Amino acid sequence: MPGSLSADEVRRNLETKWLGRRLTCLDQVDSTNLVARQLARSGAEHGSVVSAESQTRGRGRLGRSWVSPAHKNLYMSVILHSDLPADRLPQVGLLAGVATCDALCEWQPTTLKWPNDVLIGGRKVCGILAEMEGSPGGRSLILGIGVNVNAEEADFPGELRRKAGSLLLASGRPVDRARVAGRLLTHLETWYDTWTREGFSPIAAAWQERSGMIGQMIHVAEPGTVIVGQVLGLDDDGGLRIQLPSGQEHRVLAGDVTVVGGYGPQPKAEG
Ligand code: BTN
Numbered sequence: 547m548p549g550s551l552s553a554d555e556v557r558r559n560l561e562t563k564w565l566g567r568r569l570t571c572l573d574q575v576d577s578t579n580l581v582a583r584q585l586a587r588s589g590a591e592h593g594s595v596v597s598a599e600s601q602t603r604g605r606g607r608l609g610r611s612w613v614s615p616a617h618k619n620l621y622m623s624v625i626l627h628s629d630l631p632a633d634r635l636p637q638v639g640l641l642a643g644v645a646t647c648d649a650l651c652e653w654q655p656t657t658l659k660w661p662n663d664v665l666i667g668g669r670k671v672c673g674i675l676a677e678m679e680g681s682p683g684g685r686s687l688i689l690g691i692g693v694n695v696n697a698e699e700a701d702f703p704g705e706l707r708r709k710a711g712s713l714l715l716a717s718g719r720p721v722d723r724a725r726v727a728g729r730l731l732t733h734l735e736t737w738y739d740t741w742t743r744e745g746f747s748p749i750a751a752a753w754q755e756r757s758g759m760i761g762q763m764i765h766v767a768e769p770g771t772v773i774v775g776q777v778l779g780l781d782d783d784g785g786l787r788i789q790l791p792s793g794q795e796h797r798v799l800a801g802d803v804t805v806v807g808g809y810g811p812q813p814k815a816e817g
Contacts, residue, residue: 643672754779
């Protein structure tokens with residue numbers, strides 16, 4: 547279909563050894579994570595990717611939905627076979643955030659917001675949903691990545707318009723989705739390989755460098771309460787370590803985080 551993302555176009559932009567070599571580009575689906583889950587159950591290989599032009603039930607973190615207008619953005623899910631224990635799953639979400647941050651900063655300066663939102667000029671342009679799935683050969687991770695590439699303000703419902711952004715809104719120019727998909731998967735393979743080879747510490751360091759959150763005061767809306775604290779760093783479970791006003795240390799494992807004073811555009815360091 548004209549204007550649709552084709553697997554051939556994405557492949558032309560891929561510099562990967564194993565990720566995205568099996569790539570399925572679909573039209574409308576309920577959620578690419580649900581499609582990927584089915585594919586994993588029926589034996590899809592490690593590194594398979596499914597993308598769609600639109601989602602009728604795009605899923606976000608904390609039971610939210612993900613706005614998925616047709617032909618404008620990227621909605622992708624990656625199938626990764628790994629026997630990693632469930633408590634290591636957030637590490638993969640964090641590494642995917644680092645990879646997406648690196649890919650999108652080829653267009654615009656990006657920052658990371660815990661756990662794995664990518665922001666441009668303080669607005670969210672990417673969300674990541676990492677889920678576990680049983681598959682014939684063991685366990686799989688389904689890594690769902692939504693990137694607002696060419697979304698316009700009118701594509702977002704009223705309450706999101708101040709918070710959500712896109713590459714188009716940030717630059718004033720339409721952006722080639724196949725190029726973004728190719729660059730994103732290429733960075734993702736690099737960071738996933740680093741993680742399997744060297745563990746979580748290079749990921750944590752890269753995340754901290756790109757988030758600009760260390761030392762900042764934050765509000766955390768946890769179920770039933772709001773807490774305030776100063777960010778100390780990440781722990782091995784991908785939790786955010788903060789220091790409460792009492793001096794006590796606290797780990798944030800879920801909830802919505804807001805930096806007091808807001809997120810400026812903090813480009814990641816070159817090199
Ligand atoms: C978040 O709430 O920040 C996570 C959003 C994740 C959205 C992506 S879009 C592709 C994949 N399919 C889904 O249903 N969700 C993820």
